[in-house]
Amino acid sequence: MTITEKILARASYKPKVVPGDVVFTRIDKVMMHDVSGPGVIKVFNEWEKKGKRFERIWDPDRVWVTEDHFVPAADIVSSQNIIALSNWTKRYGIKRHYKYGLGQYGICHTLSHEEALVLPGEVYVGGDSHTNTTGALGAFSAGLGHTDIAYVLMNGKIWFKVPETMMFNLMGTKPDYIMAKDIILKIIGDVGTDGANYKTMQFSGETIKQLGMDERLTLTNMTTEAGAKNGIIEPDIITDAYLRKRTNTPYFPVIGDPDARFSEVYTYEIDKLEPTVAKPFSPGNVSAVRELQGTEIDKAYIGSCTGAKLQDLRLAAKLLKGKKVKIRTEVLPAAQSIYIEAIREGIVNTFLDAGAVVGPPTCGACCGAHMGVLGKSEICVSTTNRNFPGRMGHVESQTYLASPIVVAASALTGKITDPRDLVN
Amino acid sequence: MMTVMRGIVHKYKRANIDTDVIIPGPYLKIHDHKELAKHAMEGLDPQFPFKVAQGDFLVTGSNFGCGSSREHAPIALSHAGIKAILSPSFARIFYRNAVDGGYLLPIEVEEATVDKISDKDEVEIDIKQNKINNLTRNESYTMKPFPELIAKIVEAGGLMNYKV
Ligand code: SF4
Numbered sequence: 001m002t003i004t005e006k007i008l009a010r011a012s013y014k015p016k017v018v019p020g021d022v023v024f025t026r027i028d029k030v031m032m033h034d035v036s037g038p039g040v041i042k043v044f045n046e047w048e049k050k051g052k053r054f055e056r057i058w059d060p061d062r063v064w065v066t067e068d069h070f071v072p073a074a075d076i077v078s079s080q081n082i083i084a085l086s087n088w089t090k091r092y093g094i095k096r097h098y099k100y101g102l103g104q105y106g107i108c109h110t111l112s113h114e115e116a117l118v119l120p121g122e123v124y125v126g127g128d129s130h131t132n133t134t135g136a137l138g139a140f141s142a143g144l145g146h147t148d149i150a151y152v153l154m155n156g157k158i159w160f161k162v163p164e165t166m167m168f169n170l171m172g173t174k175p176d177y178i179m180a181k182d183i184i185l186k187i188i189g190d191v192g193t194d195g196a197n198y199k200t201m202q203f204s205g206e207t208i209k210q211l212g213m214d215e216r217l218t219l220t221n222m223t224t225e226a227g228a229k230n231g232i233i234e235p236d237i238i239t240d241a242y243l244r245k246r247t248n249t250p251y252f253p254v255i256g257d258p259d260a261r262f263s264e265v266y267t268y269e270i271d272k273l274e275p276t277v278a279k280p281f282s283p284g285n286v287s288a289v290r291e292l293q294g295t296e297i298d299k300a301y302i303g304s305c306t307g308a309k310l311q312d313l314r315l316a317a318k319l320l321k322g323k324k325v326k327i328r329t330e331v332l333p334a335a336q337s338i339y340i341e342a343i344r345e346g347i348v349n350t351f352l353d354a355g356a357v358v359g360p361p362t363c364g365a366c367c368g369a370h371m372g373v374l375g376k377s378e379i380c381v382s383t384t385n386r387n388f389p390g391r392m393g394h395v396e397s398q399t400y401l402a403s404p405i406v407v408a409a410s411a412l413t414g415k416i417t418d419p420r421d422l423v424n
Numbered sequence: 425m426m427t428v429m430r431g432i433v434h435k436y437k438r439a440n441i442d443t444d445v446i447i448p449g450p451y452l453k454i455h456d457h458k459e460l461a462k463h464a465m466e467g468l469d470p471q472f473p474f475k476v477a478q479g480d481f482l483v484t485g486s487n488f489g490c491g492s493s494r495e496h497a498p499i500a501l502s503h504a505g506i507k508a509i510l511s512p513s514f515a516r517i518f519y520r521n522a523v524d525g526g527y528l529l530p531i532e533v534e535e536a537t538v539d540k541i542s543d544k545d546e547v548e549i550d551i552k553q554n555k556i557n558n559l560t561r562n563e564s565y566t567m568k569p570f571p572e573l574i575a576k577i578v579e580a581g582g583l584m585n586y587k588v
Binding site for chain 1: 445450452517582
């Protein structure tokens with residue numbers, strides 16, 4: 001069995017599962033945020049109206065709640081949602097509620113790894129499609145809608161169809177100025193935005209062994225953009241070192257069997273990879289940065305669960321150091337802990353000196369909600385993960401998805417720019 | 425859940441109609457289902473909620489509902505009146521949200537079937553027979569049967585009503 005099959009088998013108390021089996025799976029961890037949370041509450045309320053009483057939820061210690069999409073409260077509706085969410089977590093004794101303005105908080109997926117809330121071998125579901133992100137820690141992590149999350153909160157389990165696994169072998173040494181974002185955009189361009197529908201995307205190979213956790217998380221984060229049920233990387237010493245800095249909780253890692261079966265095996269020679277972007281209006285519409293040199297842009301955005309982890313900020317800042325940006329540049333670290341560390345390392349000063357604005361952690365502009373929404377004619381180069389029509393604002397606004405290094409290089413010239421051309 | 429449904433088709437033949445198109449990000453803070461319905465498909469056709477009547481169907485290109493896990497997407501469509509969607513394929517979270525929430529039926533059909541059905545055709549969907557009858561054109565097509573568990577959840581009217 002693959003790692004995914006083994007985790008699902010263990011959690012459904014079965015000696016073996018094969019792709020296509022439908023299993024009811026025990027859940028280890030659950031997340032909901034300020035968009036899925038109110039939906040969950042509504043499901044509970046509707047059942048209470050029908051006469052059901054919920055004195056408690058299944059296990060409040062396995063649940064956490066984040067405020068990320070509409071904080072700082074974008075308007076009255078958003079702030080009412082957050083009040084409702086706070087009352088609900090209090091009522092059910094959920095201690096992990098990461099509140100805006102109260103110590104550590106940030107984007108849901110970022111907290112799941114920053115706070116080591118999910119451990120290798122676990123089954124984790126979240127009320128957000130990019131829950132896949134946390135698969136980089138060697139867990140089965142999948143996004144669900146709010147009815148399914150409510151069901152898990154009542155029953156501690158949910159159904160899954162065991163997915164087939166697509167294996168991506170990444171070979172060679174990653175060149176300078178190439179990031180995991182370039183790798184995953186290239187892959188999505190090849191397999192298509194529905195190429196991994198209902199399947200697992202697993203990453204392996206020598207390049208993976210060289211990638212730090214922040215970079216691995218970018219790969220799994222964007223498996224959602226190929227339609228994957230989950231993305232996963234087998235835990236190793238990098239995973240363990242990352243977790244040991246954050247928690248003492250023991251865990252039981254799972255790795256795949258040597259004779260595990262994959263539905264497809266892809267091999268990528270990462271040492272030959274070029275800086276890559278996804279053009280409007282699909283993450284699968286990819287192109288080498290070189291082919292787009294000179295495309296004028298209005299805004300550079302360094303933010304989101306995909307592209308505002310510490311390593312993302314570090315590499316963007318390295319390129320901006322001592323230079324000035326030419327276009328509006330907005331930087332939003334993905335969690336408060338990352339923000340604080342970026343200040344300590346002088347990264348925030350580098351951004352400010354370059355002329356960029358640095359804002360509080362939030363999803364904000366990534367989903368076109370607030371904090372820098374794009375106007376009709378605006379073109380943005382962004383470290384985020386989606387560029388569907390209207391994703392970051394007006395339906396005619398355009399977003400190019402790129403790595404933090406490419407976004408930083410483009411901020412310096414006001415045009416889509418290959419970072420290698422700036423340093424040579 | 426009725427096993428035979430009749431309605432008018434609204435056809436958007438584009439593939440990859442994503443959740444940002446079905447219900448744009450700024451509306452995610454709204455949890456009133458009727459209010460969401462007013463913005464269904466706003467990113468593609470702002471007139472959509474005015475064109476649809478209760479019990480109508482959507483016919484679309486493949487990978488419908490790709491993108492986010494927002495349950496707002498099937499909620500907005502179903503409260504606008506859509507009771508089933510015919511497409512060659514669906515994005516996984518949209519599919520399970522539609523079924524588990526009991527909002528509408530995601531029905532998989534051949535690409536060719538999508539080509540044969542036109543906007544405004546009157547269609548009858550028979551889930552028991554796995555058949556789609558195009559009353560306007562006097563044609564019949566097959567649908568992919570629901571997998572066993574999905575069929576049971578559909579019959580129960582959503583996951584919450586389903587007894588394991
Ligand atoms: S940052 Fe963007 S992609 Fe990540 S959770 Fe927030 S809205 Fe979703």
